[in-house]
C-alpha cells in the first residue's frame with residue numbers, strides 16, 4: 021500500500037515539472053551539502069536546511085536566488101525591507117497573533133462552514149466529490165475572506181484561486197534564475213493590483229474581527245498590509261490546496277483512512293503526516309550573503325543554496341499515523357527561522373477541515389478518478405474524485 025501512495029506522489033512531481041522530480045530524487049545524494057553545476061549548493065539534509073534557514077547573517081532570501089528577489093521586481097524595492105530588513109522583524113512582531121490556532125479555526129469556520137456542510141452531505145449521500153476542485157474552491161473562498169472580497173460562489177472562488185495561481189506561476193522556472201523578464205513583471209503587477217483592489221477600503225473600514233481590520237489595529241500601514249495580502253495569496257494558495265487534496269489521497273492509498281475512521285482523535289497526526297509527505301513547497305532557496313562554512317564546505321558570498329525540503333522530509337518513510345515527532349525535521353514543511361510560514365496554523369486548520377469533511381460520515385472512501393496537474397508550480401491533483409460507497 022505505501023508503494024502505491026509513493027507511486028502516485030511521484031507521478032504528481034513528474035507531471036508538475038519533470039526537472040523538479042529529477043532534482044528532488046537525485047537530490048537524495050546531496051547530503052550533507054553538494055555543489056551542483058548551474059544550480060549552486062544543494063542540500064537535502066534536514067539539519068543543514070535548518071542551519072541555513074536560521075543563519076540570517078549569512079543567508080538571505082532577498083538577493084538573487086531567493087523568493088524576495090523575485091517579488092521585489094513585482095511589488096517594488098520596499099519589499100527588501102519588508103521581507104528581510106528591519107521592516108520584516110517589525111511585520112512579524114506585529115503579525116505574530118494574526119494566525120493563531122484560535123484565529124485559524126475562526127477563519128475556517130467563517131469562510132467555509134456552509135460549503136463544507138454541502139460537501140459532507142454530498143459525500144454522505146454517496147455522490148461523487150472532486151476533492152481537488154473542492155480544495156481550490158475552499159482556498160479561493162479563504163483568499164476572498166482574507167483580502168476583504170466578501171463571500172464567493174464556487175465559480176468565482178475558482179476564478180480567484182486561478183488568479184492567485186497565475187501570480188505564483190511568475191515564479192515558475194525560478195529555480196535556476198530569479199530575474200524576471202519585463203513582461204513577467206508587468207503581468208504580475210496587473211494581477212496584484214486586481215487582487216488587492218479591495219485592500220485599501222477594507223484596511224480603512226473593516227472591523228478588527230477581519231484580517232485586514234486587525235492589520236490596521238496592529239499598526240500595519242496600508243503599504244505593509246497590501247504587501248502582506250500579496251504575500252498571503254502567493255504563499256497560501258496552491259500550497260494549501262495541494263496539501264488538502266493530496267492528504268485525502270494518501271490516507272486512501274496507504275489504507276490509513278481505516279485507522280483514522282476508527283479513531284478520529286488521530287486527525288492531528290493525519291494532518292502532520294500529510295504535510296510532511298506532501299511538503300507542498302518542496303524547495304526553499306537562499307542566497308549566500310557572506311562567506312560561510314557549512315558542513316565543512318566553504319560557501320562564497322553571492323552563491324545560491326537550494327534546500328530540498330521535500331527530499332529531507334520524505335526520506336523518513338511513507339505516510340504513517342504512528343510516526344512519532346521527528347526532532348530533526350520538526351516542521352520543515354513550513355520552513356524554519358524568521359521566515360517560518362506565517363500561515364502555518366491556518367494551513368493546518370485547512371487540511372484538518374478537509375480531512376474532517378471526508379471522514380465525517382464514518383465510512384471509507386474510494387478514489388473514482390484522479391489526474392495530476394501538469395506544469396504546476398506546486399505538484400497537486402487537477403482532479404481527485406472520491407465517493408463513499410454505502
Ligand code: HEM
Nearest residue numbers: 252255256259260263300301353354355359361362363367
Ligand atoms: C500547506 C500549506 C503551506 C505550506 C506547505 C507553506 C510553506 C511555507 C514555507 C516553506 C515558507 C518559508 C519560505 C522561505 O523561507 O523562503 C512559507 C512562508 C510563508 N507562508 Fe506559508 N505555507 C503554507 C500555507 C500558507 C498559508 C495558508 C498562508 C497564509 C494565508 C501562508 C503564508 C505564508 C507567509 C506570509 C510566508 C512568508 C513569511 C516570511 O517571510 O516571514 N502560508 N510558507
